[in-house]
Amino acid sequence: MFSRLFLAFILLVAAALLLFPPPMLNLLQSRTLAIVLVTLTLWASSALPQYLTSLLFFLAAILLQVATPANVFSGFASAAFWLIFAGLVIGMAIRSTGLGDRMAALLGRHLAHSYTWLICGLMLCGTLLGFVMPSSMGRAVMMVPIAMALAERCGFAPGSQGRIGVALTVAFGCHVPTFTILPSNIPNMVLSGTAETIYGVHISYTDYLWLHFPVLGLLKAAVIAALILWRYPAQVAAQTSAVPATASHDPALQRRLSLILLVALGFWLTDSLHGINPAWVGLAAACLLLMPKIGMVSADELQKQMNISMLLFVAGVLALGALVNSSGLGSAIAGAMMDWLPLQPGEDLQNFLSLSGLAFITGLIATLPGVPAVLTPMAGELAQHSGWTVPMVLMTQVVGFSTILFPYQSGPLIVGMQLCKEPLRELLKITVPLTLISLLVLMPLDYLWWWLTGQFSALSG
Numbered sequence: 001m002f003s004r005l006f007l008a009f010i011l012l013v014a015a016a017l018l019l020f021p022p023p024m025l026n027l028l029q030s031r032t033l034a035i036v037l038v039t040l041t042l043w044a045s046s047a048l049p050q051y052l053t054s055l056l057f058f059l060a061a062i063l064l065q066v067a068t069p070a071n072v073f074s075g076f077a078s079a080a081f082w083l084i085f086a087g088l089v090i091g092m093a094i095r096s097t098g099l100g101d102r103m104a105a106l107l108g109r110h111l112a113h114s115y116t117w118l119i120c121g122l123m124l125c126g127t128l129l130g131f132v133m134p135s136s137m138g139r140a141v142m143m144v145p146i147a148m149a150l151a152e153r154c155g156f157a158p159g160s161q162g163r164i165g166v167a168l169t170v171a172f173g174c175h176v177p178t179f180t181i182l183p184s185n186i187p188n189m190v191l192s193g194t195a196e197t198i199y200g201v202h203i204s205y206t207d208y209l210w211l212h213f214p215v216l217g218l219l220k221a222a223v224i225a226a227l228i229l230w231r232y233p234a235q236v237a238a239q240t241s242a243v244p245a246t247a248s249h250d251p252a253l254q255r256r257l258s259l260i261l262l263v264a265l266g267f268w269l270t271d272s273l274h275g276i277n278p279a280w281v282g283l284a285a286a287c288l289l290l291m292p293k294i295g296m297v298s299a300d301e302l303q304k305q306m307n308i309s310m311l312l313f314v315a316g317v318l319a320l321g322a323l324v325n326s327s328g329l330g331s332a333i334a335g336a337m338m339d340w341l342p343l344q345p346g347e348d349l350q351n352f353l354s355l356s357g358l359a360f361i362t363g364l365i366a367t368l369p370g371v372p373a374v375l376t377p378m379a380g381e382l383a384q385h386s387g388w389t390v391p392m393v394l395m396t397q398v399v400g401f402s403t404i405l406f407p408y409q410s411g412p413l414i415v416g417m418q419l420c421k422e423p424l425r426e427l428l429k430i431t432v433p434l435t436l437i438s439l440l441v442l443m444p445l446d447y448l449w450w451w452l453t454g455q456f457s458a459l460s461g
Contacts, residue, residue: 006045007042007045007047010037010038011038013034013037014034014035014037014038015034017030017031017034017037018030018031018064024332024336025329025332026328028066028327028328029327029328029329029332031064031066032066032323032324032327032329033329035057035061035064035066035323036320036323036324036329039053039056039060039316039320040406042056043406043407043408044406044408046424049309050309050312050313050316051308051309051310051312051313053313053316054313054315054316055312055316057316057319057320058073058316058319061319061323066323066327067323067326067327071319071323071326072323073315073319074318074319074322075314075315075316075317075318075319075322076319078318078322079277079279079280081311081314081318082280082283083135083137083138083141083278083279083282083283084137084310084314084411085283085286085311086141086282086285086286087137087138087141087144087282087415087419088305088306088419089285089286089289089290089297089302090142090145090285090286091141091419092289092297092301092305093296093297094145094146094257095145095149096301097250097257097296098254099145099254099257099258102254103146105153107146108150108153111150112150112153112154112236113236114236115162115165115229115234115235115236116229118154118166118236119165119169119228119229122143122147122150122166122170122173123172123173123221123224123225124173124221125143125173126143126169126172126175126177126178127173127177127178127217127218127221129142129143129174129178130174130177130178131181131184135184135185135268135278136174136175136184136185136412137411137412137415138268139174139175139178140171140174140175140412140415140419141419142261143170143173143174144170144416144419144420145419147166147167147169147170147420148163148166148167148420150166151166151167154166154236155236155237156234156237158421158422159422160234161232161234162232162234162236164232164422164426165231165232165234166420167416167420167422168228168232168422168426168427168430169224169225169228170416170420171412171413171416171417171420171427172224172228172413172430173221173224174416175412175413176220176221176224176402176404176413177216177217177218177221178217179212179216179398179401180208180212180213180217180398180402181208181213181217182203182205182209185412186368186369187371187372188208188398190369190372190373190376191203191372191376191394191398194372194373194377195372195391195394198376199379199380199390201394203391208395210453211395211449211450211453211455212398212402215445215446215449216398216399216442216446219442219445220402220434220438220442223434223437223442224430224434227433227434227437228430231429231430253296256296257289257296260285260288260289261285263285264281264282264284264285267281268281290302307418310415310418313414313418314411314414314415317367317408317411317414320367320408321366321367321369321370324365324366324367324370325370325373325374329365329366331374331377331378333362333365335378337358337361337362338358338378338381341355341358341385342354343355343382343385344385344386344387345386345387346387348447348451348456351387352396352447352450353447354386355382355386355393355400356396356399357400358375358396358400359371359375359396359397359398359399359401360399360400360403360405362374362375362400363400363401363403363404363409364405364406367409367410367411368401368404368409368410371397371400372397372401376394376397379393379394392455399443399446402438403435403438403439403443404431404434405431405432405435406428406431407424407428407431413427414427
């Protein structure tokens, strides 16, 4: 009942925005805000299927002429969309050849001793992959089939507490802690690129890691694992070690698939050398896997198992962030908020909390990749108000975009759960308490870490 009343209220607000644009927004931005509010509410409440909400979002954006068709459907042209498609194909091949079962058997020897060990081990694997693979979605593509096979070996049926716990661990572990590793996520790369383009600020890999990884990476990963263990308790089946090997599968196919994945992994690891986007590496691998006589995924399997509804949903999420940025809505809202921020030279804690909070709230509207795109051009003015240096202002964005309240903010979280075939609503059971802990505990601890590492000493000197 409450959700219906809230949805009705949002619809009234959206209608008011269309009829009476507020003074701080132009007509285009007001229409965009109305569409965004309704879309985000429908996604967050699941009042309609997510893919249908995406289709309605596309339709409203076209009919209200808030952007060109190229911008409205930009999600389908994004590298992230095609990396997800490639991930689905790779996942089919890993399952059909039995390679996932074989890898799960190897991991199971070390991780399946207990449920606690399993969750902590998978979280650690996902975090460590962030040091070698440049894409959250690429990491999820590699880990999800293996983790799901491991869940089956541990006796976790679809929909069970244990299987959902494993799915959440892979989705979060391959994504959230790696915000603190510079080239491992889209927001990180947008921040690094725009900082250098606008201000000539080069962000050092080591300095970035040292500043953010201890609290926002390592400690947050431990908090996520603890939340999953608390919210989704389970026991590993006693007969885990007795699960038969994958003898029914062709070892030659597994070797061929392993070779293709190793070549793809090699290109992912050397991303900075050759400059080929991880998505196009994944798409090349997917094409090989779909190739007749060479590949391992038939046309029938592709038609039966390809999750079109997920692809529509993700395309909508990606396009929404692009629409907010292209319309100037994100900058307008952030600019209005900046006038209310209590920024003051010498008040470092107050400035830290204000700037981090600004990044967090911006992420609710513009999604996570939109945070650096919206806030980086404003960093110079924010630095003047706070008395901080531009690099310090830029670094507070990491605190904000590494704090995820709603799943729609983060494509990799959605993709991870969809690849696991578990409900997206389960994400909220972790993101909500994690956000509270991040704002009330981790953010102050992160400020303390900044102080201990001497970030404010240059300002006071």
